[in-house]
Amino acid sequence: MTPASDELPEGEEKSRKVRRLFDTISGRYNLVNRVMTVGMDIGWRRRAVRELRLPGEALVVDLACGTGDLCRELVRRGYRTVGIDFSHGMLTNARASNPLVEADILRLPLADGSADGATCGFALRNVVSLPQLFAELARVVRPEGRIALLETSEPDLAVLRAGHAVYFRRVVPLIGGLLSDREAYSYLPRSVVYLPPAADMLSMLGEAGFRQVERSQLSGGIVQLLTGTRAGTRAGTRAGTRAGTRG
Numbered sequence: 001m002t003p004a005s006d007e008l009p010e011g012e013e014k015s016r017k018v019r020r021l022f023d024t025i026s027g028r029y030n031l032v033n034r035v036m037t038v039g040m041d042i043g044w045r046r047r048a049v050r051e052l053r054l055p056g057e058a059l060v061v062d063l064a065c066g067t068g069d070l071c072r073e074l075v076r077r078g079y080r081t082v083g084i085d086f087s088h089g090m091l092t093n094a095r096a097s098n099p100l101v102e103a104d105i106l107r108l109p110l111a112d113g114s115a116d117g118a119t120c121g122f123a124l125r126n127v128v129s130l131p132q133l134f135a136e137l138a139r140v141v142r143p144e145g146r147i148a149l150l151e152t153s154e155p156d157l158a159v160l161r162a163g164h165a166v167y168f169r170r171v172v173p174l175i176g177g178l179l180s181d182r183e184a185y186s187y188l189p190r191s192v193v194y195l196p197p198a199a200d201m202l203s204m205l206g207e208a209g210f211r212q213v214e215r216s217q218l219s220g221g222i223v224q225l226l227t228g229t230r231a232g233t234r235a236g237t238r239a240g241t242r243a244g245t246r247g
């Protein structure tokens with residue numbers, strides 16, 4: 001175990017820490033995001049929403065919606081959207097016109113097959129159990145529904161990886177400290193050790209019930225986008241029935 005992972009909590013303690021942390025940084029979350037990514041985060045979210053390729057007015061759940069950036073992009077593309085997050089602070093600071101629900105994404109307050117699609121931005125490393133999250137996704141997304149999940153990543157190219165490591169471990173805590181909360185922005189880069197290798201995440205998605213699972217690397221590999229289609233037939237699901245009446 002590395003010294004960094006020594007300090008990283010698991011289980012309920014992790015969940016409490018993540019929630020507290022996002023409550024603390026919620027007020028300046030958007031500002032810090034824009035500065036740290038030099039605005040590239042806008043393009044990453046656009047790409048994720050584009051990859052859904054669902055019919056207009058499809059219902060898309062945005063898991064761990066935070067301050068609502070992905071929700072706004074979903075609404076802009078004509079989707080009906082519900083955002084879910086467990087940080088009261090993030091939801092209070094959200095700028096979103098769609099409904100927002102305060103809940104744990106590991107226990108979604110949604111019926112089986114009730115969503116046509118789901119997105120999740122930069123929260124995979126925050127959850128206590130990825131298999132549980134993917135099982136919840138598979139439960140609420142109807143067959144043939146689509147998912148698009150964004151998360152940070154390490155570039156494949158050694159030189160880019162080295163530069164990214166310095167930026168992530170040194171510059172992010174510095175900027176975060178200046179504009180917001182240094183402790184939080186020191187924890188966030190360290191928390192990437194929670195993320196399993198990409199191949200494992202793709203296998204987990206397959207085991208949960210998704211097919212056509214794919215991974216794209218964005219901006220030289222500093223971000224990854226996981227996409228997939230819910231396997232199964234649409235007959236009998238609530239979203240399937242509704243979509244059927246839309247014509």
Ligand SMILES: C[S@@+](CC[C@H](N)C(=O)[O-])C[C@H]1O[C@@H](n2cnc3c(N)ncnc32)[C@H](O)[C@@H]1O
Nearest residue numbers: 022064065066085086087090104105121123126
């Ligand atoms: C890095 S922020 C991302 C916010 C937003 N998706 C975005 O793209 O800007 C991670 C978010 O995940 C939320 N989160 C983490 N674990 C969660 C859980 N188990 N249930 C609900 N929300 C969770 C946090 O509260 C936080 O708002």
